[in-house]
Amino acid sequence: MAEKPEYCHDPLPEAPKGFRLHDALAATVDDKKHYHCGKLEFEDRKSYREFVSNQLAIGGTPQQLATLYAVETTGKPPQMDPVKPAPAGTTTEKLLDVSDKKPDHNGYYHLGTLRVKETEFAQFAELQKNICDKNPEARDTLYHMEHAPEPVTFRVTKDNDRNDRFDPNNNTIYWNPHTAVRDGGNHSRVPPSTAALHEETHWAIRGTVGDTLGGIPDKKYTDWNEKAVIDGVETRDLKLRGLDARDTHHGHVLPVTELDSVAPSLTVKQNGTEREVRAPFKQSGRVIEVNEKTGTTTIAVRGEGNLPEHRMEFKTEQLKWAMGSKEHQTDVLLEGAKSHKDTISLQITNDGRVVYENPAQEQRLHDHPLPGVKFPKPMEPDITPVASTPAKELASAGADRWR
Numbered sequence: 001m002a003e004k005p006e007y008c009h010d011p012l013p014e015a016p017k018g019f020r021l022h023d024a025l026a027a028t029v030d031d032k033k034h035y036h037c038g039k040l041e042f043e044d045r046k047s048y049r050e051f052v053s054n055q056l057a058i059g060g061t062p063q064q065l066a067t068l069y070a071v072e073t074t075g076k077p078p079q080m081d082p083v084k085p086a087p088a089g090t091t092t093e094k095l096l097d098v099s100d101k102k103p104d105h106n107g108y109y110h111l112g113t114l115r116v117k118e119t120e121f122a123q124f125a126e127l128q129k130n131i132c133d134k135n136p137e138a139r140d141t142l143y144h145m146e147h148a149p150e151p152v153t154f155r156v157t158k159d160n161d162r163n164d165r166f167d168p169n170n171n172t173i174y175w176n177p178h179t180a181v182r183d184g185g186n187h188s189r190v191p192p193s194t195a196a197l198h199e200e201t202h203w204a205i206r207g208t209v210g211d212t213l214g215g216i217p218d219k220k221y222t223d224w225n226e227k228a229v230i231d232g233v234e235t236r237d238l239k240l241r242g243l244d245a246r247d248t249h250h251g252h253v254l255p256v257t258e259l260d261s262v263a264p265s266l267t268v269k270q271n272g273t274e275r276e277v278r279a280p281f282k283q284s285g286r287v288i289e290v291n292e293k294t295g296t297t298t299i300a301v302r303g304e305g306n307l308p309e310h311r312m313e314f315k316t317e318q319l320k321w322a323m324g325s326k327e328h329q330t331d332v333l334l335e336g337a338k339s340h341k342d343t344i345s346l347q348i349t350n351d352g353r354v355v356y357e358n359p360a361q362e363q364r365l366h367d368h369p370l371p372g373v374k375f376p377k378p379m380e381p382d383i384t385p386v387a388s389t390p391a392k393e394l395a396s397a398g399a400d401r402w403r
């Protein structure tokens with residue numbers, strides 16, 4: 001019997017006796033040169049061979065065979081039911097209780113098998129309260145992370161790392177509380193809270209089932225590991241939040257300030273009072289000071305109509321992000337500034353699109369960045385492809401099908 005991953009209520013049906021990896025990988029070719037493994041279809045030889053090399057790397061475990069048998073007979077990923085429920089009486093408060101715990105010598109709290117840095121614990125706990133309150137699946141997943149067969153680590157990343165991911169090599173989830181994702185297809189949004197549950201679910205289906213599904217390419221969602229996570233728990237969670245499901249697995253990250261937010265925002269000090277500015281927002285101004293000590297940049301903003309000019313103080317870090325991410329089509333646009341004396345225009349669009357009013361000006365901005373402002377490297381959302389091993393010759397391709 002295939003081993004039951006935490007994420008499935010029911011174990012996958014066993015593959016029939018005598019069903020080998022060789023059988024699962026054998027393909028027939030139709031007159032359009034499409035490759036078929038049962039109901040799995042590959043549009044060209046390259047994608048078929050990639051599938052084969054990914055599956056060969058896993059090596060033919062019973063779980064892999066059960067997964068492949070299931071997907072080749074149905075043409076669909078196995079149904080990813082909600083994670084097994086936590087035992088009755090489990091509460092989020094109990095799962096997050098560290099009152100009698102001390103961090104280890106590396107600064108980690110141990111919640112059963114789950115390790116969380118003491119310095120990141122407040123943000124972690126705020127996240128878990130948020131997602132567990134809204135979605136019982138999240139609480140069940142948290143329970144399983146604390147009662148896993150092997151240790152799992154949850155890291156809260158800084159803003160120079162906006163690539164949320166689950167890394168199976170060190171069994172660690174990396175999550176940035178200030179990153180939402182805007183879908184590249186239907187432009188739906190995934191807030192930081194749902195993105196965390198997405199990565200936790202990659203953890204929940206880790207191992208053979210996740211790897212096997214990851215080796216199956218998908219036009220819409222990169223691969224079937226992503227498809228299982230996005231069509232399953234992520235879509236259910238977005239629905240609970242009144243948000244649309246996404247329909248691709250690419251897009252770009254949005255800098256946001258709250259766990260539930262899906263609109264970009266900047267915190268600014270206006271005439272000494274801190275306030276958050278949300279899209280749509282458009283202001284023109286000139287940079288009058290970049291203060292390295294306080295980490296702030298002051299911009300004088302032209303008043304509209306008869307209003308006088310006023311000063312806005314931005315956290316330079318956010319401006320760096322805004323500027324650096326501009327060329328990667330994020331939502332904050334600083335354009336036209338050649339030096340700190342120049343007038344700049346700050347624009348955040350409401351639907352997350354960048355409006356290029358004057359591409360030539362933007363180019364100049366890049367050539368002459370503001371003093372003390374560096375452009376960070378682009379950060380892509382979780383779109384790491386499954387590692388592929390060198391393709392082996394498939395002597396058995398086209399061999400007899402298993403049924």
Ligand SMILES: [Zn+2]
Pocket residue numbers: 198202226229382
């Ligand atoms: Zn993912």
